[in-house]
Amino acid sequence: MQGRVFTIEKECTACNKCIEVCPVDMANRVYKSLDRKRKIAVNSKYCISCGACIKICDHNARDYTDDTEDFLWIWQWGILSISLSLHRPR
Numbered sequence: 001m002q003g004r005v006f007t008i009e010k011e012c013t014a015c016n017k018c019i020e021v022c023p024v025d026m027a028n029r030v031y032k033s034l035d036r037k038r039k040i041a042v043n044s045k046y047c048i049s050c051g052a053c054i055k056i057c058d059h060n061a062r063d064y065t066d067d068t069e070d071f072l073w074i075w076q077w078g079i080l081s082i083s084l085s086l087h088r089p090r
Helices: 017-021 054-055 068-086
Strands: 005-007 027-033 038-042 061-065
Touching: 017 054, 054 061
Parallel strands: none
Antiparallel strands: 005 038, 005 061, 027 038
C-alpha cells in the first residue's frame, strides 16, 4: 500500500513553504533537477503523510496517492481469510 505524498517536479518552484510547515525535519529533500533548477522532493522514508505540505503549496506541486481502495480490499479479504481459517474442520 502506498498512501504517500509526492512532489510534481514540473510545478515545484522550491519556495520552501512545504519545508516550513512540515512537522518532520527529514521529510523533504532539496535537489537540482535535470534542468539545474532547485526542487524539493518528499522523502517518503520520513514523511508521515499529514498533508500539511499539500495544503500550503500555492503551486500545486504536492499531491498524494490514495490507497483507500487497496486498504479496503486487503482488509476485506484478510478478514475473510482469517474467519475461514478459524472455522476449518479439524
